[in-house]
Amino acid sequence: xxxxxxxxxxxxxxxxxxxxxxxxxxxxxxxxxxxxxxxxxxxxxxxxxxxxxxxxxxxxxxxxxxxxxxxxxxxxxxxxxxxxxxxxxxxxxxxxxxxxxxxxxxxxxxxxxxxxxxxxxxxxxxxxxxxxxxxxxxxxxxxxxxxxxxxxxxxxxxxxxxxxxx
Numbered sequence: 001x002x003x004x005x006x007x008x009x010x011x012x013x014x015x016x017x018x019x020x021x022x023x024x025x026x027x028x029x030x031x032x033x034x035x036x037x038x039x040x041x042x043x044x045x046x047x048x049x050x051x052x053x054x055x056x057x058x059x060x061x062x063x064x065x066x067x068x069x070x071x072x073x074x075x076x077x078x079x080x081x082x083x084x085x086x087x088x089x090x091x092x093x094x095x096x097x098x099x100x101x102x103x104x105x106x107x108x109x110x111x112x113x114x115x116x117x118x119x120x121x122x123x124x125x126x127x128x129x130x131x132x133x134x135x136x137x138x139x140x141x142x143x144x145x146x147x148x149x150x151x152x153x154x155x156x157x158x159x160x161x162x163x164x165x166x
Contacts, residue, residue, distance in 0.1 A: 020066070020131075024063070026057065036050075045132055052139060068135075087109050
Protein backbone atom coordinates (compact mmCIF):
# COMPACT_ATOMS: atom_id res chain seq x y z
CA UNK A 1 0.00 0.00 0.00
CA UNK A 2 1.30 3.45 -0.92
CA UNK A 3 1.66 5.81 2.00
CA UNK A 4 2.54 9.48 1.96
CA UNK A 5 5.56 10.57 3.96
CA UNK A 6 3.85 13.76 5.08
CA UNK A 7 1.21 13.68 7.77
CA UNK A 8 -0.25 15.19 10.89
CA UNK A 9 -2.02 13.77 13.93
CA UNK A 10 -3.30 15.32 17.11
CA UNK A 11 -4.98 14.12 20.27
CA UNK A 12 -6.13 16.19 23.23
CA UNK A 13 -7.41 15.73 26.76
CA UNK A 14 -8.71 18.25 29.24
CA UNK A 15 -10.27 18.09 32.68
CA UNK A 16 -10.45 20.36 35.74
CA UNK A 17 -6.82 19.70 36.67
CA UNK A 18 -4.92 19.73 33.38
CA UNK A 19 -4.99 19.91 29.63
CA UNK A 20 -2.70 17.83 27.45
CA UNK A 21 -2.20 18.02 23.71
CA UNK A 22 0.00 15.63 21.73
CA UNK A 23 0.78 16.62 18.16
CA UNK A 24 2.74 14.52 15.66
CA UNK A 25 4.00 15.73 12.27
CA UNK A 26 6.01 13.88 9.65
CA UNK A 27 7.85 14.91 6.54
CA UNK A 28 9.87 12.92 4.04
CA UNK A 29 13.16 11.51 5.21
CA UNK A 30 15.02 8.42 4.09
CA UNK A 31 15.60 7.36 7.68
CA UNK A 32 13.67 7.66 10.93
CA UNK A 33 14.52 10.92 12.67
CA UNK A 34 12.57 11.84 15.80
CA UNK A 35 12.38 15.20 17.60
CA UNK A 36 10.50 15.37 20.89
CA UNK A 37 9.51 18.66 22.50
CA UNK A 38 7.61 19.12 25.71
CA UNK A 39 7.89 19.42 29.47
CA UNK A 40 11.18 18.50 31.11
CA UNK A 41 9.77 15.34 32.68
CA UNK A 42 9.51 13.83 29.17
CA UNK A 43 13.31 13.60 28.89
CA UNK A 44 13.35 10.55 31.17
CA UNK A 45 10.86 8.84 28.85
CA UNK A 46 12.34 9.67 25.43
CA UNK A 47 13.57 6.13 24.73
CA UNK A 48 10.14 4.65 25.41
CA UNK A 49 8.44 7.38 23.38
CA UNK A 50 10.74 6.65 20.41
CA UNK A 51 10.06 2.92 20.82
CA UNK A 52 6.31 3.56 20.64
CA UNK A 53 6.76 5.74 17.56
CA UNK A 54 8.87 3.05 15.82
CA UNK A 55 6.02 0.56 16.23
CA UNK A 56 3.88 2.66 13.89
CA UNK A 57 6.31 4.61 11.71
CA UNK A 58 9.48 3.32 10.07
CA UNK A 59 10.62 6.29 7.95
CA UNK A 60 10.42 10.03 8.01
CA UNK A 61 11.36 13.04 10.03
CA UNK A 62 8.97 13.05 12.99
CA UNK A 63 8.21 15.94 15.29
CA UNK A 64 6.30 15.08 18.46
CA UNK A 65 5.15 17.98 20.59
CA UNK A 66 3.55 17.53 24.00
CA UNK A 67 1.84 20.54 25.59
CA UNK A 68 1.01 19.90 29.24
CA UNK A 69 -0.74 22.63 31.18
CA UNK A 70 -2.05 22.49 34.73
CA UNK A 71 -5.34 24.30 35.27
CA UNK A 72 -3.64 26.89 37.47
CA UNK A 73 -0.60 27.23 35.20
CA UNK A 74 -0.90 30.18 32.81
CA UNK A 75 2.39 29.89 30.97
CA UNK A 76 3.54 26.66 29.31
CA UNK A 77 7.08 27.68 28.39
CA UNK A 78 9.76 30.31 28.88
CA UNK A 79 12.85 31.26 26.95
CA UNK A 80 16.00 30.96 29.05
CA UNK A 81 17.72 34.15 27.92
CA UNK A 82 21.03 33.27 29.60
CA UNK A 83 21.29 30.02 27.61
CA UNK A 84 20.09 31.78 24.44
CA UNK A 85 22.81 34.44 24.78
CA UNK A 86 25.47 31.82 25.50
CA UNK A 87 24.61 29.82 22.38
CA UNK A 88 24.45 32.99 20.28
CA UNK A 89 27.92 34.09 21.44
CA UNK A 90 29.34 30.62 20.77
CA UNK A 91 27.90 30.57 17.25
CA UNK A 92 29.06 34.12 16.51
CA UNK A 93 32.58 33.13 17.62
CA UNK A 94 32.45 29.98 15.45
CA UNK A 95 31.26 32.03 12.44
CA UNK A 96 34.17 34.43 12.87
CA UNK A 97 36.67 31.59 13.24
CA UNK A 98 35.64 29.89 10.01
CA UNK A 99 34.85 33.07 8.08
CA UNK A 100 31.10 32.72 7.63
CA UNK A 101 28.78 35.68 7.10
CA UNK A 102 25.08 36.07 7.71
CA UNK A 103 22.63 36.12 10.55
CA UNK A 104 21.89 33.35 13.00
CA UNK A 105 18.12 32.75 12.89
CA UNK A 106 16.33 32.87 16.23
CA UNK A 107 14.48 29.66 15.34
CA UNK A 108 17.81 27.83 15.17
CA UNK A 109 18.77 29.07 18.62
CA UNK A 110 15.43 28.01 20.12
CA UNK A 111 16.18 24.38 19.21
CA UNK A 112 19.29 24.19 21.42
CA UNK A 113 18.88 22.29 24.71
CA UNK A 114 17.90 24.44 27.67
CA UNK A 115 16.74 27.46 25.67
CA UNK A 116 13.04 26.61 25.72
CA UNK A 117 12.01 25.75 29.26
CA UNK A 118 8.60 24.17 29.41
CA UNK A 119 6.55 24.68 32.54
CA UNK A 120 6.65 21.42 34.41
CA UNK A 121 3.15 20.84 35.69
CA UNK A 122 4.35 17.49 37.00
CA UNK A 123 7.29 18.42 39.21
CA UNK A 124 6.18 15.97 41.86
CA UNK A 125 7.42 12.47 41.08
CA UNK A 126 4.05 11.02 42.17
CA UNK A 127 2.30 12.96 39.40
CA UNK A 128 4.57 11.85 36.57
CA UNK A 129 3.36 8.30 36.02
CA UNK A 130 -0.35 9.18 35.65
CA UNK A 131 0.71 11.98 33.32
CA UNK A 132 2.85 9.59 31.26
CA UNK A 133 0.04 7.05 31.02
CA UNK A 134 -2.18 9.79 29.61
CA UNK A 135 0.56 11.07 27.29
CA UNK A 136 1.24 7.56 25.91
CA UNK A 137 -2.49 7.09 25.29
CA UNK A 138 -2.79 10.46 23.52
CA UNK A 139 0.40 9.76 21.57
CA UNK A 140 -1.01 6.43 20.33
CA UNK A 141 -4.20 8.17 19.17
CA UNK A 142 -2.26 10.97 17.46
CA UNK A 143 -0.01 8.41 15.72
CA UNK A 144 -3.05 6.43 14.56
CA UNK A 145 -4.53 9.62 13.15
CA UNK A 146 -1.26 10.44 11.40
CA UNK A 147 -0.99 6.95 9.88
CA UNK A 148 -4.59 7.20 8.61
CA UNK A 149 -3.83 10.57 7.03
CA UNK A 150 -0.70 9.21 5.35
CA UNK A 151 -2.63 6.21 3.97
CA UNK A 152 -5.43 8.44 2.63
CA UNK A 153 -2.83 10.64 0.94
CA UNK A 154 -1.14 7.51 -0.43
CA UNK A 155 -4.42 6.38 -2.02
CA UNK A 156 -4.78 9.82 -3.61
CA UNK A 157 -1.22 9.60 -4.96
CA UNK A 158 -1.90 6.13 -6.38
CA UNK A 159 -5.11 7.33 -8.05
CA UNK A 160 -3.28 10.30 -9.55
CA UNK A 161 -0.52 8.05 -10.93
CA UNK A 162 -3.09 5.65 -12.41
CA UNK A 163 -5.05 8.53 -13.98
CA UNK A 164 -1.93 9.95 -15.60
CA UNK A 165 -1.05 6.50 -16.97
CA UNK A 166 -4.32 6.27 -18.92
